[in-house]
Amino acid sequence: MVTRIWIGSKMVPASERLFWSKIMGVYRAYIIGADGHIELRIDLDMRDEAAARERAKQLVDGHPVELWEGATKIETLEPEEGPPSGGLP
Incomplete structure (x- = not known):
C-alpha cells in the first residue's frame, strides 16, 4: 500500500506531518479497488x-473513496457512472 501525505492542497514530505497535524485535522482517504480491498491510502x-470531504470528492475517479478521521468512518464517496478519467492519483 502506498501512502501520500497532503497538507491542504499540497503534497509535503512526511517529516512535516507531525508539525501540521498539531494545527490541522488528520483524515485518511482510502481508494477502494474493484475487489473491495484498499488499493491506496x-x-x-x-x-x-x-x-477533507471536498478533497476526498476530488479523489473519486472510477473507484469508491472512504473518508476516515481516526477510527471514525465519515462517509463513502461512490464514483459516478462511466469509466475512470485517468486512474489513481
Whole structure:
C-alpha cells in the first residue's frame, strides 16, 4: 500500500506531518479497488471535516473513496457512472 501525505492542497514530505497535524485535522482517504480491498491510502491533513470531504470528492475517479478521521468512518464517496478519467492519483 502506498501512502501520500497532503497538507491542504499540497503534497509535503512526511517529516512535516507531525508539525501540521498539531494545527490541522488528520483524515485518511482510502481508494477502494474493484475487489473491495484498499488499493491506496492518502493522508489528508486538512483544517476541518468540510475541507477533507471536498478533497476526498476530488479523489473519486472510477473507484469508491472512504473518508476516515481516526477510527471514525465519515462517509463513502461512490464514483459516478462511466469509466475512470485517468486512474489513481
